[in-house]
Amino acid sequence: MKKQGCEIEAMGITYKISSKKREHPFKIFTKKQEINQEPKQVINLEEASPGAKHVLKDVFCRAKPWEILAIVGPSGAGKSSLLEILAGKLTPQNGTILVNQNPIDKARFKRISGYVTQKDTLFPLLTVEETLMFSARLRLRLPQAQLSSSVKSLMKELGLDHVAMTRVGDDRIRGISGGERRRVSIGVDAIHDPEVLILDEPTSGLDSTSALQIIDMLKAMAETRGRTIILSIHQPGFPDCEAVQLNTYDG
Template sequence: MAACLNPPRLSSTEDDSVILFSTSNSPQDSISPSSSSFHHSPPPSLHQFRTAYKLSVRNLSYTLQPYKTTSFSFCHQSKTPEPLNILNSISFVTRSSEIVVVAGPSGTGKSTLLRIMAGRVKDEEFDPRSISINDLPMTSPAQLRKICGFVAQEDNLLPMLTVRETLLFSAKFRLKEMTPKDRELRVESLLQELGLLHVAHSFVGDEENRGISGGERKRVSIGVDMIHNPPILLLDEPTSGLDSTSALQVIELLSSIVKAKQRIVVLSIHQPSYRILQYVSKFLILSHGSVVHNGSLEQLEETISKLGFQIPTQLNALEFSMEIIRRLEDSGSMYETSIIEEKEPFPHLMWPEEENCGIQIAQSQCTKESFSSLCYAYLIEILFLCSRFWKIIYRTKQLFLARTLQALVGGFGLGSVYVKIGRDEGGVAERTQSIPFCLHLLHFCGVAHCAHGKFSCALLKCSIS
């Protein structure tokens, strides 16, 4: 299993090329956040991050297939819903040290595009010819999930865990090959990098329990998906629900990561301010699932002026483009495929051919020893989940007391059923009749947990992806 999941080490000139499928054990460069920004970070070492990455999306299309339903109407035949085209031939290229903003009106496919790039789709819905990294095509969503970090719009965080514990549990799930000491060093380094040292021992909190601020919660969500040091980071509206100052701090944090680590950041955003626009390298504007602009802010301003419009002083070019999105879509000359085509070849420095074994774990090449190692890894994850569950239950005093009383009362209640029951045929019949009562009692005791099932499932997927 270890041989399948871990590619062989390359020479010193190719060490950074393995970083896509490995995790650095060394502490990352810290960021000293000021009161309003995070861009006072020390320069990274020259030998640590010198591998350049290129993310290419070519003719990416996505169609939402309707679910097959059975009609029970006898009066008329129900109309079969037609497939819905979400994305139509999306193409763009981005390289290391760039921040790409995906913008557009609601319902244009921004979140769908990010989820496909992050590998959050089914295998049958994925086009292996549409996405490539360093000119190597991604053949399955599993490869993208391993390479890319994805921060969803909703913060899937447990309110009764501290910031440090949240990052540490994420490290336990994603950095199982590290020793506990190395994981703690990675978490401490990431806390300093994200500017969260002052709230490391504060609870995350939620609507009912007071915790950290909204901007700090968003930084914790980013840290959860940065714990394994991905070369590509995708964020779905990271500034949604934040005030202008917190939104600026989040963008400044992403900018410092991009510059220090030479990473690629692709994010969707709504109504960015003037201060945010200066950190963005490219803008990808979508309308009805198609690209109407792919380029810098200066190119967008030039295109708007060519269409005969003048940008109002109270709006920036991106905000004004949302008001004339139909004209941009009808112009036809906005977006040309030649813009994204690049002449120079990109060096294939990403991973060796043996890495295919790491992606296709279920292949017949995996031996019996690999299967036992996989079972052991699952057992370790279950122990981590039990530890986290116990910590949450213990900290919720009222819930802990209620669960204890529930177990005691339920145990005595089930035990009382068998009091003074004979050993004859009548006693056997009474024991048999008590089984449905026991099952109903246990069923209604577990109904209270159904409301948390959807949140727990999303949290588990976020932890182990």
């Protein structure tokens, strides 16, 4: 039987950002400069500036359903940029993103995917259950009873049952642990059961036990429900998954 799911393919992605230094909006005169003399500094800056910085050059990758694709590389290698391109949030100068062999339809892709950012952006005073219910109300048009049961089953899947009634908290307000907070962030963007889940460094800042819990949970999501999972990590060695290595590019 053919496995259903969502395959995402990036072909020849090149992404540059402008690094051209902008001219200062105000003219700055030094004592030595004549009032009507144009400062030469601006011309020198223009000459020194390369104009654009290559973040990604000719990158190919394929994320398949039932699997995890890890984007690996050091800080500044372009992992977040590639994830944003795969999610249809950034448009590269060159290259194509295909979803099930068709060019990406950004509006449709937004509905079938979830994007978990590197930083947790949660309300510290809400409990875990309230946080997930808030996201469920925004994303799912279901009666209250069904919303509650979706939230309860997601909390079970994420291993958050025991902290359902605990405040999320943050650096100032005592709440759940860092690993639990990451799992709540994943839940917020996975409440609509997306076919594709994209996560920017889901294990950063966590101890090895919490990181492993997240990895096991994501593996279970991919392997039991055929989800396509794409994530970024700093270090290679993410067990049992496809990996794409990015390196910092000076150009």
